[in-house]
Amino acid sequence: MKKILLIYFLFLESILNAQNLVNDGSFEEYKRCPQNIVQDIKKFSLVYWNIPTKGTTDYFSSCSHKEGVSSVPNNQYGKQEARTGNGYVAIGYVGDKYGEYIESELTNFLIKDEEYYIEYWVSLADYSMYKLNSIGAYFSKERIRTSSSEILDLKADIEVRSNELCESKKWIKISSKYKARGGEKYIIIGGFISSEKFMTKTDRKEYPKEKAAYYYVDDVLVQKVKSDSVKVKQFISELNKPIILENITFEFAKSVLQDSSFVELDRLVSELKEHTRYQITLSGYTDNIGKEEDNLKLSVERAKAVAEYLISQGIEEKRVIYKGYGSLKPIADNEIEEGRKTNRRVEFIIKER
Numbered sequence: 001m002k003k004i005l006l007i008y009f010l011f012l013e014s015i016l017n018a019q020n021l022v023n024d025g026s027f028e029e030y031k032r033c034p035q036n037i038v039q040d041i042k043k044f045s046l047v048y049w050n051i052p053t054k055g056t057t058d059y060f061s062s063c064s065h066k067e068g069v070s071s072v073p074n075n076q077y078g079k080q081e082a083r084t085g086n087g088y089v090a091i092g093y094v095g096d097k098y099g100e101y102i103e104s105e106l107t108n109f110l111i112k113d114e115e116y117y118i119e120y121w122v123s124l125a126d127y128s129m130y131k132l133n134s135i136g137a138y139f140s141k142e143r144i145r146t147s148s149s150e151i152l153d154l155k156a157d158i159e160v161r162s163n164e165l166c167e168s169k170k171w172i173k174i175s176s177k178y179k180a181r182g183g184e185k186y187i188i189i190g191g192f193i194s195s196e197k198f199m200t201k202t203d204r205k206e207y208p209k210e211k212a213a214y215y216y217v218d219d220v221l222v223q224k225v226k227s228d229s230v231k232v233k234q235f236i237s238e239l240n241k242p243i244i245l246e247n248i249t250f251e252f253a254k255s256v257l258q259d260s261s262f263v264e265l266d267r268l269v270s271e272l273k274e275h276t277r278y279q280i281t282l283s284g285y286t287d288n289i290g291k292e293e294d295n296l297k298l299s300v301e302r303a304k305a306v307a308e309y310l311i312s313q314g315i316e317e318k319r320v321i322y323k324g325y326g327s328l329k330p331i332a333d334n335e336i337e338e339g340r341k342t343n344r345r346v347e348f349i350i351k352e353r
Helices: 012-017 259-274 292-312 337-343
Strands: 003-010 058-061 087-094 102-105 115-124 130-132 135-140 158-160 172-179 186-190 199-201 212-224 231-238 278-285 320-324 345-352
Touching: 115 135, 158 172, 172 259, 186 212, 259 292, 278 292, 292 320, 292 345
Parallel strands: 130 212, 278 320
Antiparallel strands: 003 231, 058 087, 087 212, 102 186, 115 172, 115 212, 130 199, 135 158, 135 186, 278 345
């Protein structure tokens, strides 16, 4: 029988303890509180971030008195709370010619062949009829400066395509690992020219029909993955055998994934992208505390949350199946807390399509 090798680099400990190489990744430190959307790039409000092109990247903050213009949550392009803190930036694109970007100097140079974990969160503004097919990140040794406002003709180092880039009600996480070329000191975030279609129309009907996409960006993270603290765990399993997703945690009695879950899920995404002939079935389980009706609902919602995350990171929807079983099929003693903790789990099965 055929086997699939799934290798997980469970580097959660190193991720949590590592330093963020981005100054002010949540866009809180400003030189002046924004009272209007940016028109002059020389007057950009933030201390540690700048604009590399002639595009007029915007900054919004709850400190602003201009409600519905440059404030948070209500601004000129819709409504969105900051994911954390009080502010975020916004980048806009018109057709395939005009683009906006945000750039920051890292606290240290990136080391050649070292791996880094990259993460940032985006949300499409309410008043956008179009969406980008990817929002990427590019690392450079020197500042990028151009007198043009056109879309940068650079190949993104991080380019995660997501079906959820049309989402405006919540923040969508973009994350990936990056192997450094060596000497990189700057990060740029935005939409980059690629071989595939740059922009796609959404199904929105009530908003302005200009061919434009406008995104909020928050919580940028660049962290070195320390090789001396990487824990390697191998699952060599026959097809159709259940494997427990370890280090996957949810908010109490909810189906909201906690941030600590994404490291392992991102490894699973990577493996699924590499082994495209396989599909995955996710199964959610709970302990036996409470009503079984509630347990069944929660188990389905948690399996669905994992499935939606995989899909949001570029795994084809038709390759992902999810189910919930409530407290059925316990693998430990529900009479003790340790056993109940073990039974609260999400498993997956890999099989050929």
